Amino acid sequence: MKYIESVNNPKVKQWKKLLTKKERDKSGTFLIEGFHLVEEALKQGEQILEVIVSEKVDLPPRWDPAGTPVTLVTEEISNSLSETEAPQGIYAVCRQTVSEVGEAKTFLFIDAVQDPGNFGTMIRTADAAGIDAVVVGRGSVDIFNSKVLRSAQGSHFHLPIIKGDLHEWINKLQGENIPVYGTALEGASEYTKVSKSDSFALVVGNEGNGVSQDILASTTANLYIPIYGKSESLNVAVATGILLYYLKK
Known part of the structure; x- marks a missing residue:
């Protein structure tokens, strides 16, 4: 030593x-x-x-x-x-490894999420929900930021987390008949209206602006979670957990 x-x-x-x-x-x-x-x-x-x-x-x-x-x-x-x-x-x-997604069928796409605590929590939640891979688009906090690592609690070592062009990934998955669900407050369907599946991708976005409009325009469908109280919205990491656990068959 x-x-x-x-x-x-x-x-x-x-x-x-x-x-x-x-x-x-x-x-x-x-x-x-x-x-x-x-x-x-x-x-x-x-x-x-x-x-x-x-x-x-x-x-x-x-x-x-x-x-x-x-x-x-x-x-x-x-x-x-x-x-x-x-x-x-x-x-x-x-x-840092360049992970292969292999036969992955379930994905979390992260669009410009900047808070490291939220980011790490979403990676940890995807791991817990049995999601196969996480794809991180442009504008997000660094995957290996120390606060991200602590929030993810070791999930970096459990599933592929890769940087990628979300538009390319959406096109790829849709070409394989895998639905891609965006998250939005307007022009979206309540999340319980879609069926659980063993293959899908969920796109979550920036804390303030949500998923970018150009990505929302290219998804299979966009979903929202009803707000029953007086809060304007849910924390993005909390919303991610609700949706991943609902969508995963």
């Missing part, structure tokens, strides 16, 4: 750079923080490149990092890598 005690060590500087989108894109890697996320990465195995642990922290006995380099660092270095108020002292560098 390597031990690093200088904050000026080149590896430490590189880890810190991974807190920026620019370096994540350049290196094709990202940094995760916390026991739960690191454990999920270790279970998946292929993406994890290195575990970083504070000298004040003991690795859980159930973990098996065999084959994965583990680097011990000072508490000062550990805290410098954290973006949380209560650092757990455990991190990992992971590889």
Whole structure:
């Protein structure tokens, strides 16, 4: 096990750079923080490149990092890598992978969602609902943003999450007779009017503006969730959960 005690060590500087989108894109890697996320990465195995642990922290006995380099660092270095108020002292560098959707039949399309908490929650919800893949369009927050990773709670390691042109994906799926449902407040049908299915795509959009009009014009149908109280709308992550669980057969 390597031990690093200088904050000026080149590896430490590189880890810190991974807190920026620019370096994540350049290196094709990202940094995760916390026991739960690191454990999920270790279970998946292929993406994890290195575990970083504070000298004040003991690795859980159930973990098996065999084959994965583990680097011990000072508490000062550990805290410098954290973006949380209560650092757990455990991190990992992971590889961004270009996922294949294979025989996927159910999809969540995300159009310009910018709040990382919402974004991560939708990924986690899609994972829980058994959705096969998530496709992220232009204008959305970075898939590997630290707040997105924490909100998704390890779902990044469970299903394909890919960047793509939503128009191309909609055309592709419709060519395969897979319905694509947009979400809108106007010119839409109540979501309970459509049937559950084992193949579909759901498009959800920006917190303020919703799904873009050009995408709504190309969907199979657009859906809305009735509001029975005085609220103007539902949080996009909550709406995503309602619709995915209803649509999934």
